[in-house]
Amino acid sequence: MSRIRARFWDPTGDRYSIPTYPWQMAPPHLLTLRQLAARRLRPGGQGVQAQILWRSTRYGAPGVRAAYLYDVRFALPKRAATAAQLAALDKANAARRTCPECKRDAGYVLPRHLGICLDCAQEVAA
Template sequence: MSSRIRAAFWDPSGSRYGIATWPWRMAPPHLMTLRQLAAHGLRPGGQGVQAQVLWRSRRYGAPGGVRAAYLYDVRLALPKRTATPAQLDALAKANAARRTCPDCKRDAGYVLPRHLGTCLDCADLAEVAA
């Protein structure tokens, strides 16, 4: 049965699915998913989806029991962009603001829970006082 499933998804020309399609683990090595590109320090660089991998799955309620992974050509990919020092500084300030308690004005060392609005120590004190 495995060979029939693989044959159902074998369409390198794209005539059946409208885009080049391969079964699970049978795509050419120059085609990668977004996560695979990211692991190699690359990004698609403006290119569209070049191909897809299809496989049958009962997980996640996939429509028709078929899942897809979209593939991009490594040869057209570009290096990932790096953040500028100003962007990194802005991120550091934003994260520091998310960690600073508005009541006691100290860095809690973790992102404050939004439902409390304060650090856990201040929330405990407010609960005891109430």
């Protein structure tokens, strides 16, 4: 194991206070939120069980990065949205697409910096 990987190897949680693993070395039953979502699961009230740490050389964000892990054995299925929740979401999205100037559905979410549809913005600019 390389020095960098050994630096982040702490399965007992002595050094980092929670179990910590290097990139791609976590046990298979520990998953990130995205991995749980891909399996149509949610954490289900459990706290963070472990973390993955890795050194990042990403431009603008160098340093150590972390990903939090949850135990798939305690995960619950995702809840389905009710009809009322879906209707409220549709209404909210329709309001974000309706231009206050011409009162029509633009077919896209209006840019917040303009507050009106692109056609009306061009007319105002001309």
